[in-house]
Amino acid sequence: MRPLQGVRVLDLSSVIFGPLASQVLADYGAEVVKIEPPKGDSTRHTGPAAEPGMAAMFLGSNRSKKSVALDLKQPAAQKALQALIGTADVFMHSMRPQKLAGLGLAPEALRARHPRLVYASLLGFLPGPYAGRPAYDDVIQGMSGLADLMDQQSGEARYLPTIAADKTCGHVAAHAILAALWQRERTGQGAFVEVPMFESMVGFNLVEHFYGQHFEPPRSVPGYPRVLAPWRRPYRTSDGLVAMMPYTDLHWQRFFAEVGAPQHASDPRFTDIAARTAHIAELLELASGYVVRQTTAHWLAACERLEIPAAPVARLDELRSDEHLAAIGFFEEVQDPAMGTVRFPGVGVRFDGRRPPVAMPPRLGEHTRALLAEAGLDAPQIQALVDQGAAIVPQPKN
Ligand SMILES: CC(C)(COP(=O)(O)OP(=O)(O)OC[C@H]1O[C@@H](n2cnc3c(N)ncnc32)[C@H](O)[C@@H]1OP(=O)(O)O)[C@@H](O)C(=O)NCCC(=O)NCCSC(=O)C(=O)O
Known part of the structure; x- marks a missing residue:
């Protein structure tokens, strides 16, 4: 029933x-x-x-x-x-x-x-x-x-x-x-x-566009991580794209350790979510510079190991043969x-x-x-x- x-x-x-x-x-x-x-x-x-x-x-x-x-x-x-x-x-x-x-x-x-x-x-x-x-x-x-x-x-x-x-x-x-x-x-x-x-x-459309107690359109709010203009897209890798999303403090600590630059995790601009939000453009530019050095396969394996959310960027026609959907x-x-x-x-x-x-x-x-x-x-x-x-x-x- x-x-x-x-x-x-x-x-x-x-x-x-x-x-x-x-x-x-x-x-x-x-x-x-x-x-x-x-x-x-x-x-x-x-x-x-x-x-x-x-x-x-x-x-x-x-x-x-x-x-x-x-x-x-x-x-x-x-x-x-x-x-x-x-x-x-x-x-x-x-x-x-x-x-x-x-x-x-x-x-x-x-x-x-x-x-x-x-x-x-x-x-x-x-x-x-x-x-x-x-x-x-x-x-x-x-x-x-x-x-x-x-x-x-x-x-x-x-x-x-x-x-x-x-x-x-x-x-x-x-x-x-x-x-x-x-x-x-x-x-x-x-x-x-x-x-x-x-x-x-x-x-x-406005779910994530409240700033403090006041509604502000995102254009006027600097450092809004989920809507910021040029960054709302998959990361470029050395051979394609990856939809990866380091988000929590732990994700970023693991990410920076993985790329051999653990000092960034203790950079006051990136230590917690409030700081990262205020410096989102710098952070994502920095991260993009590391991601692009390795292949998509490398990042998928690393993110799985580090429990950083990540996935391949699928073409719609590839969904027909997606392993999980098939299973x-x-x-x-x-x-x-x-x-x-x-x-x-x-x-x-x-x-x-x-x-x-x-x-x-x-x-x-x-x-x-x-x-x-x-x-x-x-x-x-x-x-x-x-x-x-x-x-x-x-x-x-x-
Ligand atoms: C989609 C619309 C703009 C279509 O406008 P219109 O074509 O002018 O239709 P209206 O709804 O104004 O009126 C319906 C007309 O159909 C007639 N009507 C309805 N059912 C019947 C049947 N079974 N038989 C005969 N005639 C019928 C009804 O008498 C009206 O005729 P007359 O009196 O002779 O006109 C509007 O319906 C609308 O704004 N709807 C609300 C939102 C919505 O559903 N939008 C579409 C989403 S899909 C979409 O956006 C997308 O694909 O893109």
């Missing part, structure tokens, strides 16, 4: 932020029913695809879910959705709030009808001056300070080369929904959860009748010593008939919805 077994989530969200949140819930055992528009989530058609409508981008954030496709612009489909909402523990969407009322999905109305429902709005912004603006990852990376952090690193404002805001906020949304479910266990009452990308990312079976192979073997990065979390398994993402509308039937619609009603294009089912293959 998985932790969220028996929890049903109706998920109207699209793109990455919301789908990633509900994928976490699916990984942990919830039954996640994706409610999709007639053409499906846009990620079905974004980037490389082994099968039309099953693009890699879609596979990455929709595993282990079901799909019901409804054209919510049609009142009949809205009515069918209401029947499904009656079966759900969690309702979530990532539409802009101003679009909800027209679909009969405003939080007040649904919560009045279903007092035990956890209603989660995944938003760009909380109510306030920016409310209702459209939000994509680039917009949020730009306005939340992430692009500025990159500027401080490289001298050019850039986005991280991954949809970091979507992914981070997806995880924020998942834990917020879990907290609301836990509250419901105690009170018997549902909840209204609003998860904004902007506010979540501002908080994320724990991190990548999971799922057999699909049409696509053959599909290899997923699995779930990292273990419950009672076991990692939850993953299952194939659904085809568009794969579960439309079954779930509408379960919600109380009879076969002729469902067929009528399909005939008028209000409910979508997979097309039979010729």
